Amino acid sequence: MPELPDVEVFRRYLASTSLHKKIDGVEAPGPRVLKGTSPSGLGRVLKGREFTSTRRHGKYLFVRADGGGGAKSLVLHFGMTGYLEYFEGGPGPGVDMDHARVVVDFSGGAHLVYIAPRQIGLVTWTGDEEGFIEEKGLGPDAMEIDRDGFVELMRGRRGDVKSALMDQSLIAGVGNIYSDEILFQSGVRPDAKAGDLGGKKLREVHRVMRRVLKAAVKARVDPERFPRGYLLPRRVEGAECPRCGGRVKTMKAVGRTAYYCPGCQKG
DNA sequence: AGTACCACCTGACGGC
DNA sequence: TGCCGTCAGGTGGTAC
Numbered sequence: 001m002p003e004l005p006d007v008e009v010f011r012r013y014l015a016s017t018s019l020h021k022k023i024d025g026v027e028a029p030g031p032r033v034l035k036g037t038s039p040s041g042l043g044r045v046l047k048g049r050e051f052t053s054t055r056r057h058g059k060y061l062f063v064r065a066d067g068g069g070g071a072k073s074l075v076l077h078f079g080m081t082g083y084l085e086y087f088e089g090g091p092g093p094g095v096d097m098d099h100a101r102v103v104v105d106f107s108g109g110a111h112l113v114y115i116a117p118r119q120i121g122l123v124t125w126t127g128d129e130e131g132f133i134e135e136k137g138l139g140p141d142a143m144e145i146d147r148d149g150f151v152e153l154m155r156g157r158r159g160d161v162k163s164a165l166m167d168q169s170l171i172a173g174v175g176n177i178y179s180d181e182i183l184f185q186s187g188v189r190p191d192a193k194a195g196d197l198g199g200k201k202l203r204e205v206h207r208v209m210r211r212v213l214k215a216a217v218k219a220r221v222d223p224e225r226f227p228r229g230y231l232l233p234r235r236v237e238g239a240e241c242p243r244c245g246g247r248v249k250t251m252k253a254v255g256r257t258a259y260y261c262p263g264c265q266k267g
Numbered sequence: 268a269g270t271a272c273c274a275c276c277t278g279a280c281g282g283c
Numbered sequence: 284t285g286c287c288g289t290c291a292g293g294t295g296g297t298a299c
Binding site: 002003006059077078079080081082118120121122136168175176177178256257 | 290291292293294
Binding site: 032079080081099116117118119120157158159160163254255 | 270275277
């Protein structure tokens with residue numbers, strides 16, 4: 001799940017559970033997700049500190065850890081299957097500890113666990129969040145970029161609009177699922193050329209993008225809670241289009257499967 | 268600049 | 284039941 005809305009939900013979860021607790025130590029039973037650090041390295045950085053604030057940029061989550069020398073932040077990226085669990089005492093029966101990759105132990109017996117069945121994901125630390133974002137080549141966050149900036153970025157692109165929306169160096173946060181939703185609600189086919197859309201349509205895509213991401217966060221990314229008329233809960237080949245009653249179809253775009261409604265998306 | 272693959276991992280699912 | 288191919292919401296690298 002982890003696109004911008006999912007990561008925003010994780011951020012709020014972490015902020016409501018894990019701030020202002022002393023960190024006793026860190027374990028990394030899945031060290032493959034650690035990049036540029038080691039289990040002991042991460043432990044040395046975090047031990048004795050406490051998380052004080054959170055920040056999301058695109059699909060990355062930064063967690064500021066204060067109480068030691070210099071600024072240090074935990075950096076989390078959730079790959080395709082990652083998420084967080086917090087618990088006090090032992091893990092409940094529903095917690096998938098088999099796939100726990102990083103565990104932060106707080107004094108008093110609470111734990112924050114980064115779980116990722118497929119170890120595609122990233123956990124590290126940085127002393128410079130801005131520098132990290134720059135190194136990764138991330139564009140502005142999809143909820144932060146303004147309308148004119150968005151139109152400028154999209155204009156002059158020769159590739160498919162879907163791949164432009166998903167290009168993290170242009171705009172950070174949109175992935176395969178939400179690009180489908182945004183294009184569906186904008187009435188634009190996934191294989192339309194971004195540069196062919198025109199200013200008016202691009203402004204509409206920008207407005208729809210903001211609305212969709214916001215609604216997804218509000219729905220806590222639960223498809224059942226999405227507003228009516230959303231494609232996401234019907235994102236299945238042959239399903240009934242929630243707007244026109246036609247059939248949802250798929251096509252390949254940038255090596256990914258795009259779901260769309262030929263009846264609603266003609267642009 | 269854009270695309271087309273491959274790779275990294277694991278699990279679920281359909282077909283035989 | 285088992286084996287096999289395919290697919291899955293991520294990014295990063297290479298080669299054309």
